[in-house]
Amino acid sequence: MTRALWKFRLGMTAAAVGGLSSLAMAQSLGDAEFNVVDRGRYLSILSDCAACHTAPGGRPFAGGLSIETPFGNLVTPNITPDRETGIGKYTKDDFQRVMSEGIGRGGYHLYAAMPYPAYTKMTAEDNAALFAYLQTLQPVKNQVEVNQLPFPYNQRWSLFGWNALNFTAGVFKPNADKSKQWNRGAYLVQGPGHCGTCHTPKNALGGDKDSEALQGFVIQGWNAPNITTDQHKGIGSWSADDIVAYLKTGANRFDLASGPMAEVVTKSTSKISDSDLAAIATYLKDSGETSTAASAAIAQSEPVMKAGAALYADRCSGCHTPAGEGIPKLFPRLADAPLVNADDATSLIHVVLAGSRAGSTDAVSTSPAMPAFDWNMSDEQVASVLTYVRNSWGNAAPAVKPADVASLRDHLKKQ
């Protein structure tokens, strides 16, 4: 079926000059037809390939972005079709193996910073289209030293064991009990969208805790929040339309995308088709009940809450409004907000210390910013005001400790 979409073109290009051995794999050498390439282009947006495979200020897809992992740094490879430094020598089958098994050309194991545990769910047809698109890009010569991990993590053989413990290969299997739209959404979220790469809690080895899918995880100094239907900590209060608005425009009546999600929206989800966004929303609204009971809020009479209330009035209320309601599309709502109620306050500490800027999309172009307060608020003040925010107006969440603020402050200084 797919093969019919591929054309054999013998008369062409430097790529074909490699001799018989190349011609034996000629299915990788012909240019695919428009429909396949364009489907691949769309899949590259769904998968947000360029986000990781582009260095700041660098050529798209030419790699070179440093990815911080708990085990050390990895640098993303060049996936333009340059034969020496990119994936110009890859065949479609080589690429399929990368996506479905996490195994690179020549048989080495990839680190799971490349989200192959998600991409394994992608169909061979989609992978072929994505590969066809990548092969049409302008080759860029850019040598990247991917593996910058310290010993022992730099030993790729160790990944055999990791995969055995954490990785289940296999394409997405539709649920016959659910609608076509639900299944499309599930495929997008679990496969190309690789939402769980950030939003699913990880075990000590960095593998997904599948039983807690999409319940939130702290990654690179940000808390990727719980995006299940949990009413308190998740996005249970968001309607399907709210989810679509957020992904399409970067803003809805509750929140604005900022931090790493701002980039996801601007580069990926704002360019996804309306029907796919609706499918994602349908799946997220029906991905299992995970509601947790809200803990009791800390009493307003506590000294930390009084201090926080005064700081909030002085520093925060001008934009976020005195009752934490915010201004849609401009200043995020803090009352009854999933991110605010998350057990982990990393993102909140992060935006207070370092500031953050919302993404800009055609529909919502203002791109407002939260200013940094690291220069004029102490660890105690940040902890107090966040504890107050996390326990006011219907919110209830554990107090923020000054030590947590100090630790993230140190981390951010090193960046």
Add this chain to the structure above:
Amino acid sequence: MATKLPHTDVAIIGLGWTGAIVASELTAAGLDVVAIERGPWRDTARDFSIASVPDELRYVHRQELMLRTAQNTVTVRNDPSETALPMRNWGSFHPGNGTGGAGNHWAGITFRFQPQEFRLKSYLQERYGPTAIPDELTLQDWGTDWNEMEPFYTAFDRIVGTSGKAGNLRGQIQEGGNPFEGPRSEEYPTKPLRQPYGPVLFAKAAAEMGYRPFPVPSSLISEPYTNPLGVTMGPCTFCGFCTNYGCANYSKASPIVNILPALVRRQNFTARTNSEVLKVLTDSTRKKATGVLFADTSGEEWEQPADLVVVGAFTFENVRLMLLSGIGKPYDPSTGEGTTGRNYCYQTANGVQLFFDDKNFNPFIGGGAVGMGIDEFNNDNFDHSGLGFFGGGSIRVTPIGAAPISYRPVPPGTPAWGKEWKKATVKNYLSAMSIGCEASSYATRNNYLSLDPTYTDRFGRPLLRITFDFPENDLKMAQYCTSKVADIARHMGPRQMVENPMKGHWNTVPYQSSHVVGGFIMGENPANSCVNKYLQSWDVPNLFVVGASAFPQNPGYNPTGTAAALAFKAADAIKNIYLKDPGPMVRT
């Protein structure tokens, strides 16, 4: 030798209100636009953080948003017999710089001019007789009228979300609005701001005296607003850091809040910042602009070829660029001939300060355009028969927010420093207020703009020379209107009041207003104006000069709303008339 850049459809000089509006309208129509701005890129999120923007020393005293006089300034004198000297510090007015221009540091007051203003000379002659206008004045009609202007005022209101209450909706006078305004086609986009105590007290007194107070139209807005370009503003928090500041809350409309976030996403828009335009280039016939010449920060010169050139800098630079580029004939006050530089006008600032014992105004609560006003003594809203002058002013209480360093409302006679000064500050800080009267400035034969014969900028180009003094007409008007303000003040029952009508000669200090207008004025015919009613140069039909430089005189209102409406008017004419048949749009 300038390096020639690729051709573009439109080159725009300046990215303040007028440049940004024209760029937005023309890119939306599919034209390729290159905008060239002499100052830096400015952005609310990066430059106007709420944690650092309320800094009076930085923005008021060190004037961070203003043009540096080392880059460009003006020379000044009161009359043509004097030798002008350069301003080395801004005082009387504040030319802005960078994207947003003066639209970053404005107060946000957004009046529309009244219908009679657009044909002021004809109107006054009809009402008071053909010889009633004093010889001193060179008042003119604008060559346009209210019906032509109204849609473009509305277009600007929709972009900035202006807060206010209509006083005249499609001819029906509305309770609570300004009954003297021209008929509006629609209500303000957002409801009026809440009023602090000072304006409330003033409005009560004014109403008791039979006047009709209304909320000052404000582009510091009262409620969240998303404009037609998709950018969102938040409600004003009355922080009081507006005039001379950028707004951190996205509450004060500015080009960088309301237009540029959408504009920069368009593929057919390019901005070149830190690039100073040296002149508008014309071909050998001098009837056609071929583009603009500009210099970057290294002094390298670049030629930007373009089919259309739109000049949207501040009043001073609009006129200077026309003089430097040889567009039109320079005005000569001794003969009255020439049009470039003619009818330069200002604004006549008056006020009355009130000291109470039993009031608390909490003066730190405020905003640049928050307040209540009356229009009974503005322009020709009252009978001028036998008064010996024309014009008037907008009387209003607009507590702009007490500046932490500068606000020291002490009565005359208080020592300027020391214990008594401190005591007087404490006594009066909370309980003083003032009523302002922003009044008209009418054109005279001797008030004009020209190139300075002596002083040059770093490129060797002559500076602009201002020749200006207050006309007798305006000084009489100031006395009269200030006495009317004093009547209201007296009714409010203060312990002490101090009248400050504009008196004597114009001086470059202190700050009075940045409402400098005219010099490249619009009108009905090329004998006494520079641009037609579409802001199109009479001499060079593919050149448009947009902004307050086009006002033939200045009524008793703030100019931004009208400068912006003219930008929409020019863009509309380019889209709907000029592009279909390039050439002069008004034949004479």
